[in-house]
Amino acid sequence: MSEFASFDQPVMMKIDKIIDESNGTKSFMFKYKLDYNPGQFIMVWLPGVDEKPFAVSYLGDDFFGITVLERGKFTKLLHQMGPGDRIGIRGPFGHGYSFPDSVKNGKGSVCVIGGGCGMASVTVLIEKLQNNNPTILMGAATSRSLFFKNRYKNLTLFTDDGSEGIKGYPTDVLEDLHNKHEYDIIYTCGPEIMMSKVFEFCKKHDIQFEASLERYMKCGIGVCGQCVCDGQMVCKDGPVFDLQALSNMNDFGKYSLLKSGKRVSLQEYADWRSC
Amino acid sequence: MSEFASFDQPVMMKIDKIIDESNGTKSFMFKYKLDYNPGQFIMVWLPGVDEKPFAVSYLGDDFFGITVLERGKFTKLLHQMGPGDRIGIRGPFGHGYSFPDSVKNGKGSVCVIGGGCGMASVTVLIEKLQNNNPTILMGAATSRSLFFKNRYKNLTLFTDDGSEGIKGYPTDVLEDLHNKHEYDIIYTCGPEIMMSKVFEFCKKHDIQFEASLERYMKCGIGVCGQCVCDGQMVCKDGPVFDLQALSNMNDFGKYSLLKSGKRVSLQEYADWRSC
Amino acid sequence: MTTPSLDTNLCGIKMSNPTVLPSGFLGTSKSLLKRVADSGVGAATIKSVSFEAREGHKNPTVIPFEGGMLNAVGYSNPGAEETAREFSNLKEVPIPVIASIIGTEPDDFVRVVEKLSANEFSAIELPLSCPHTPGFGLLAGQGTPESTGKIVAAVRNASKLPIFVKLSPNIPEIGNLAKAAENAGADAITAVNTLGPGMIINIEARKPVLSYKVGGVSGQALRPVATRCVYDIYEAVKIPIIGTGGISTGRHAIEMIMAGATAIGVGTAIYERGIDVFRKICQEMETWMSENSYNSIHEMIGVAHE
């Protein structure tokens, strides 16, 4: 069952097991080998329904998993599936996080910030950075939507409403943490408004920075132009971009394309995506 | 100019030089590497004219040549070409002569018999068998159509009309030669009537035997069925067959297909081919 | 787990597996049909035969490219009388053999059918769909419902054998055409013939490679279009379909069956995988079927429509 490692067309994979991560969030585990670099994404196909991009949140030599928050019709159907059911997976696609010399072999001071279900995209990264003993910050709107909170011990939780962990945003404490740890690099995935705050912070303090962007995707392979962010195709050139690249992307933190291709504010985009 | 070694589609190759082999026979030399085993064939394309199979008669690390008797419209046009002109070549195709253990490393007694322009098909073979010091017999209708007569020193010539060498057929002397040399294997390419005589001789004396058959070809790649000889595709399974295979081929020495696919006697086939 | 069965029943013709040798591949002689039978094919079609002998187009007539193959053989064949002679005593071939018959007018088809009436063919195939031979198929206007209906009706009158009508992938409303064939008495649809035509130019020669300049496209380039044609035809008619076009693996064969095919043609893949391709495809189908709990071909036909 593990003869594949990456695929152009969807491969129907049996769900091996399902983990309840939190109320409304489930992880789906597959016994397949996947040649995956943290930050890349896969396209998940429910035949007859739709196809959407997801990050890989669990990765081993012969298994992997994704973590999905129930939000709309697609994720609802996914949440109704059980072990033994099959879903289509193609990928992995895009470029993941990079590991500059400054963080290699456990040297270098690292901070990872996950926001909302963007946390799913940073877990495999965190595990790869284990020897760096990174600062891990995780934020969510409320206690209910926090997941992976027990996966790492050195983890600081934030909720907007204070229902768990510290009340507020992970970005609130960055200044203090950086004074203490003198970060060489900060990695982040989460709402773009959060990521752009971290971006500004890194720019100001001359810290290396990598962020994983989210755009509505169609082809996933760099031909259709749907996922464009200022001349960059998020599916192919990204989804991870560094400080340098993001500095040239005026749309970052501001605009995204609806399914029709209409370029709108991130707020309007988020409203459309959430339904 | 030598980046190719075998090709599905015709590659236009510049004629490097032309050798006059005899009155009516020319060799065309090309400065290209060709991954060729003796007995295989290539398809030669004259754009806008036709495409025909030929054996390779000269072979080096970065050159090869074919030898062509002027017979009809196609070979006439080919004979009119000069150095620098380009012709299309695809291949090589088919299976060539094999080298059983009995003839490896220069041990083993070998006889090679070429008849008519079948001689073009055995030259690369003869060179590969150099260490075996093979008996070489060459036959032609008349002195004019003999070529390669000076290419090998240990060579016995025959003409039907006695205009050069011994008057008669190479097969006339086989019995005597075999008594003296006790051949392990006889290779031959020439008119099928000649080859079937050698075949009978080898069968009777239990000598290994390989012959290169000629059939009218279309695809050259084993799909169209035009070159069939009793369930075998000469272009793909052959053109070289051994004694065992030929024993199961009732059409060998008897029938061949015209361009329409009509199965006729070899005589009727030869009459059609020669015009 | 029991081995799944590949047994196929194609309008009464019993086959040990669904693979069919399509017309134009190796079907020039009885000896080659035996060879193909030894290679595991379920049924075989002879090279298309016209009443008179034809030499076809000049070489090059067949040329591979990255997406499959281009051909303009031009229906070379020895004519009906010679064909009757070559394929006498068909019992020697241990599989069903299909006669592919071509002509310009309905009468031409009937004359060939009559010449072959003493041979033991299992079915008659009418390729009304060649895209590159003047006087035949699309170039003779045979790709319309009217013309197809007329030819099928004429042959229906002249023979009791099952009639397969072979359609072109170039026809936009292929379902309507299949329906016309069914209404006129066809027993099965072969879908599809080659696509296009296409052209390959050698840029050093500044000339098309095929002597006829253009040729029909077969092989993997054709496969998605062929699959869609079978899918459309399956929704339009009740008679079985021989799905043909670009099949070279067991997965491709099953895909075509799920689109609606009862049997599947395998031609160009002979070049890619050798004459043993039939046995290989059958083995791949068996393996997949047992891994996925299918017991018979029948359970898979048309399931992509559910």
Add this chain to the structure above:
Amino acid sequence: MTTPSLDTNLCGIKMSNPTVLPSGFLGTSKSLLKRVADSGVGAATIKSVSFEAREGHKNPTVIPFEGGMLNAVGYSNPGAEETAREFSNLKEVPIPVIASIIGTEPDDFVRVVEKLSANEFSAIELPLSCPHTPGFGLLAGQGTPESTGKIVAAVRNASKLPIFVKLSPNIPEIGNLAKAAENAGADAITAVNTLGPGMIINIEARKPVLSYKVGGVSGQALRPVATRCVYDIYEAVKIPIIGTGGISTGRHAIEMIMAGATAIGVGTAIYERGIDVFRKICQEMETWMSENSYNSIHEMIGVAHE
């Protein structure tokens, strides 16, 4: 030896090389047009735009296969007004930009043309040939000489820009259709749009992979058919042709030019060779041209007809 020139003049539009980004690839925003220009393309076409915004079909909409790609994006676009806004100030893009305009009735096309009239497009392309979007192209009956003539005439009245008409490879008599476009006032023919449609079924899912089930075939599977279409059109009309379909190397580009194309579209090859494919193709063309003693594109156009 002097470097050969790739300069191309396409009905008055000056291009530094003959490569064109076809509609539907990356043409969603001005920023991407700049990126493609940086990658060496000669001219670029925007994603087809209708008067009203369209979301297109559901995912999956694009799927690669061994012979190229299948797509049924379904003409998603933000509508004419948004498009006029996105592509304002086109001077920022250092190459000619072509507006691809779609509609159902002739009037629909005209309304879009009017909305875009203030933008600095270099030409208008009318794709009357999509095989998989209800209400447009072939599914709206636009692939006939009559319908093509009407739409071109209406747009001719509404704009002074050069008009390119994009044809389908599915049309048997493609020369006649090109002729009808020329007679109605078209300035160039884009040949071709995607083929088929085709279908790919996932056999474990027992379902077509594309949500729309069928999609147009592009890439190498399409190339020989596209080349033949360009060859046929070249014999039928005097206006230049943008040859499109499966081109991914300099050799392919030259083949298409020898068939009769003045410029060449490169779409699916972006997937195979990356966005730099335009620069790569141009380099390969230059190398081949100097080795074979051609100095300009012009010397090669249509020479396969000699």
